[in-house]
Amino acid sequence: MFNSTIDYNYEAIFYGVMSSNLPELMNSYPNPMLASMPLARKYAAEKARIALNISCPGLHFPDVLAPWGASESADGVNSDAGLNSNGPFSTMPVIWEWEYGDRSNVTRVREKLFPLVKGEVEFFTCWMQLNGTTGYYHDLHDCTSESAGLCAGLDSTMTLSMVRRSFEVVAEMAEFVGEPINPKWAEVHAKLAPYVSGWM
Numbered sequence: 001m002f003n004s005t006i007d008y009n010y011e012a013i014f015y016g017v018m019s020s021n022l023p024e025l026m027n028s029y030p031n032p033m034l035a036s037m038p039l040a041r042k043y044a045a046e047k048a049r050i051a052l053n054i055s056c057p058g059l060h061f062p063d064v065l066a067p068w069g070a071s072e073s074a075d076g077v078n079s080d081a082g083l084n085s086n087g088p089f090s091t092m093p094v095i096w097e098w099e100y101g102d103r104s105n106v107t108r109v110r111e112k113l114f115p116l117v118k119g120e121v122e123f124f125t126c127w128m129q130l131n132g133t134t135g136y137y138h139d140l141h142d143c144t145s146e147s148a149g150l151c152a153g154l155d156s157t158m159t160l161s162m163v164r165r166s167f168e169v170v171a172e173m174a175e176f177v178g179e180p181i182n183p184k185w186a187e188v189h190a191k192l193a194p195y196v197s198g199w200m
Contacts, residue, residue, distance in 0.1 A: 004032040004065040006090045007083055007146070018096045026097050030112045032065045033090050037119065040087070043080070044123045051141045051150055058123030059116070061087040063146065082143035082151035084127070087120045088162030095165050098173060110177040118179070121170045124163050125188050136193040155193045164192060 004010040010032065017025045033040075040059035048056035063081040080086055094113050103109060128137035142159050143151035167189035171181045 005063060006033070006061060006065060006086050007063055007081070008089050010065075011089055011093055014093045017093070018100045023097065023101045026093065026101065029093055029097075030116060033061065033116055034112060036061065036065045037115065040119065044127075047080070048127060052127070052129065054126070056123055056126035058121070058126065059087055059119030060084070060123050060127075061090060081146035082153075083146065083159075084139060084142040085156065085159040085162060087123065088159055088166065091116055091120050091166055092162055095169055098169060103176070106177065109173065114173045114177050114179065117166050117170050117173055120163070120166050121185055122182070124166075125182065125184050128188055128192065130191070134193070135191060137188050137191050138193045155196055157195045160192060160195060164189070167192070 014026065014029050017023065017029075037059060040061045041057070043062060044058050044060035045055045047060050048054050060080065063083060063086055094116050098109065098113055098117075124139075127139070129140055130137050139155050139159055141151050141153070142156040143153045144156050144158055167185060170185055174181045
């Protein structure tokens with residue numbers, strides 16, 4: 001087992017798997033994230049407490065996953081390199097397997113795919129903050145590149161684009177495995193902040 005950097009590095013070697021019709025190569029993909037779920041739950045609660053003075057459920061992954069779910073960092077702020085996109089990056093291949101893979105293995109979906117998508121969505125359902133003026137849920141502390149401590153960046157397009165994909169599939173996956181659907185998922189999804197745009 002080795003360290004897995006999940007701000008696209010670990011994921012990149014799996015990007016072509018589903019489009020190449022080689023789903024069996026996805027068998028081991030979720031394992032580092034699944035092993036780190038207890039740590040990701042801890043970091044979700046810590047980052048929300050430090051940044052927003054609330055406690056969030058779900059999963060917030062560090063930038064680097066140490067072997068067997070061990071911790072390499074002190075808390076949920078300094079572990080993620082300022083990136084809320086670590087979890088969404090790691091979930092994208094899981095979503096592709098759900099969309100294009102063989103769903104006959106319900107146990108795999110229930111035990112290895114759905115927990116990662118649900119954990120990400122549960123975190124962002126809590127983490128995204130509703131702005132009464134804009135009417136949108138915003139990501140108040142996020143960076144597009146690695147940085148130390150709490151990032152002051154707002155609504156990273158990188159994070160928002162991948163989080164939207166998870167919100168798009170989570171209810172369908174929940175229904176498939178017989179899990180309850182949180183109505184808050186649809187509300188936050190419908191009001192996620194638009195991508196930042198402008199002229200340079």
